[in-house]
Amino acid sequence: MSRWLFSSRSLRVVSVVVFERGICFHCLRGNVLPISCNRGLRSNWIQSNCFHSQILALQKTEEKKTRLSLANEGTASGLSSKNGMERNFITPVRAMNDFFLKPSDLELLRKTRRRSPYESEPPITVYWLKDVEAKALEVWGSQEALDRERKKKTEELKRYQQCKKKTEWPILVIECILIYLLDIFSVKRVLKDMRKEPTNWSPQGGLMEGSGKVVLTAILINGSNFLFKLVAWLYTGSHSMFSECLHSLADTANQLILAYGIHKSSQQSNPDHPYGYSNMRYVASLVSGVGIFCVGAGLSVYHGITGIFNPDPIGSFYWAFFILGGSLVSESATLLMAINSLRKGATNADMPFWEYVKRGQDPSVNVVLLEDLAAVVGVVVAGSCMAVASHLDSPLPDAVGSLLIGVVLGAVASFIIYSNSAALVGRSIPLSSIHQINSELERDLMIRAVHDVKGIDMGSGLVRYKAEVDFDGRELTRSYLDKQDLEMMLEEVRKMKNINEMEAFLLKHGENIVDLLGAEIDRIENALRKKHPEVRHCDLELL
Incomplete structure (x- = not known):
């Protein structure tokens, strides 16, 4: 048996x-x-x-x-295939830049169309990496010749980077410009096969719009106030007027720094700064706060202490009062401009006004607001102390006024430093915004759950959102099958005679499902950006 x-x-x-x-x-x-x-x-x-x-x-x-x-x-x-990279794809631009090939060298190579990595864009043309490597060896003759060319290009790139920093040698500059132009022309030949990352995002405006207009207006007004106060201090010798003169000088200098920060933050991203320069507003505001604290508050307190221990006889404050009155009107005008700009921003962000100011959502206008508020308070303090000093014919109230102005400037500077340093460290967006975005994602048919969520304020009203997403594989597969002819697929399966045919069938549809997964992620990110335009970078990672 x-x-x-x-x-x-x-x-x-x-x-x-x-x-x-x-x-x-x-x-x-x-x-x-x-x-x-x-x-x-x-x-x-x-x-x-x-x-x-x-x-x-x-x-x-x-x-x-x-x-x-x-x-x-x-x-x-x-x-034999360089660690299994023979199945990898490469774009035409990379093929030309990494292997120094011409467009004519790529014409006869195998190519295919793949889903674009950018939303709402047509498919891109790619080549097989192993074909490009073989073509490069054919063109250059050997791997050693290709390596020599790469080394040469690397040295040229280093020279170009050096000539950007040092322009002392005209010949080197011309050479670098020619290299740069040649690189541009080589890239433009294949622009139809690739596209750059879209840069159609708008920060909180440049110098000629939004926050920039407020800052430029403040520069003009504070610069004029500084000149008038300087003349008044030279005429009267008042300690309070000296403090106000320093205050206007510090405000003017700081607002010039803010203007530079706004200009820099409006620049688009580049390879060296892939997330742009939006944080430059916070950097400029932080430097401005430090300047107010050191120059404005420090010198005002020092001058007030000097006036107390070494008093000087006071003169006539007649013209000083007129200048302070004009300064009060001009500072109040810029203060109202800053308040209106911040109120509009708070309304757009759906936040209370003081919460918007406290979080420093618009740091440049925030600094203008606080500086002008301190300026109005300082003018009132300076005028009051000067009036008391003139009435009592004593320099002591005038010196005390300088001390009080220094304290006000120190408090304002401390708040500016605190709010901007917190933003630069990496501050989360409000919890209510995170919950709203999470709920919208979880309502999508393809998503089971959202985990490990991080929403970071990048500055200039931009947000970076990251989350781990649990995708529903059954719904994804069902969505794919809804677009297929199931009868035809069943017939293909019935005609299979061996494992190889089954494997080819599964590989084909498996790759299509992966492409569909990428398309679904793009769809979800696009829908999220439409509802939340402030979300500049959306990183959804699959569990």
């Missing part, structure tokens, strides 16, 4: 147990191994279990040999 105990198609192992006259034979790949067996039920049961153990051991041995064989084949294949 014979019985099949094990059969494996992949290992092509067939084990047969033959019991004949008390002898047990094990047949494996044509080899017959005799195994003695005693008669009797118990001995047969023991022998059968021992025989099963031998079969399992042989099965494991065969599987291990097969895995080692496949691993060796994979290693050899990987070494």
Whole structure:
């Protein structure tokens, strides 16, 4: 009597147990191994279990040999194809820049169309990396020649970067410009096969709009106030007027720094700064706060202390009062401009006014607001102290006024430094905004859950949102199948005769499902940006 105990198609192992006259034979790949067996039920049961153990051991041995064989084949294949990169794609621009090929060299190579990495864009043309590598070796003759050309281009790039910093040698500058223009022309030849990252985002305006107009107006007014106060201080010798003169000078200098920050923050991103310069507003505001604290508050307090311990006789404050009155009107005008600009920003951000100011959502206008508020308070303090000093004919109230102005400037500077440093460290967006974005994502049919959410304020009203997303694979597959002819797919499956045909079928549809997954992520990100335009960078990572 014979019985099949094990059969494996992949290992092509067939084990047969033959019991004949008390002898047990094990047949494996044509080899017959005799195994003695005693008669009797118990001995047969023991022998059968021992025989099963031998079969399992042989099965494991065969599987291990097969895995080692496949691993060796994979290693050899990987070494011959540069670690398995032969299936990788490469864009025309990269092929030209990395392998120094011409457009005519790429014409005869295999190419295909792949989904664009940018939303709402047509597919891009790509080549197989192994074909481009082979073409580069054909063009350049050898790997050594290609490496020499790469080394040459690297040296030229270093020289170009140096000439951007040092323009002392005209010949070097002209050479660098020519290299740069040649690179531009080579890239423009294949612009139809690729596109740059879209830069159609708008920060909080440049110098001629929004915050920039407020800052430029403040520069003109504070610069004029500084000149008038300087004349008044030289005429009267008042300590309070000196503090106000320093205050206007500090405000003018700081607002020039703010103007530079606004101009820099409106620049588009580049390879050196892929997320742009939006944080420059916070940097400029932080420097401005430090300047107010050191120059404005420090010198005002110092001058006030000097006036207390070394008082000077006071003069006439007649013209000083007129200048302070004009300064009060002009400072109040810029203060109202700043308030209106911030109120508009708070309305757009759906935040209370003071919360908007406290968070420093628009740091440049925030600084103008606080500086002008301190200026109005300072003018009132200076005028009051000067009036008391003139009435009592004593320099002491005037020196105390300088101290009070220094304290006001110090408090304003401290708040500016605190709010902007918190923003530069990386501040989260309001929790309500995060919950709103999360709920919108979780309502999508393709998403089961959202985890590890981070929403970072990048400055200039821009937000970076990152989340781990649990995608519903069944819904994704169902969405793919809804677009297919299932009858035709079933017919393809029925016609399959071997594993290779099944593998090709699964690979084709598996790659299509992965492409669909990318398209679904793009769709979700686009919908999120439409509802929340402030979300500049949206990173959805799959669990």
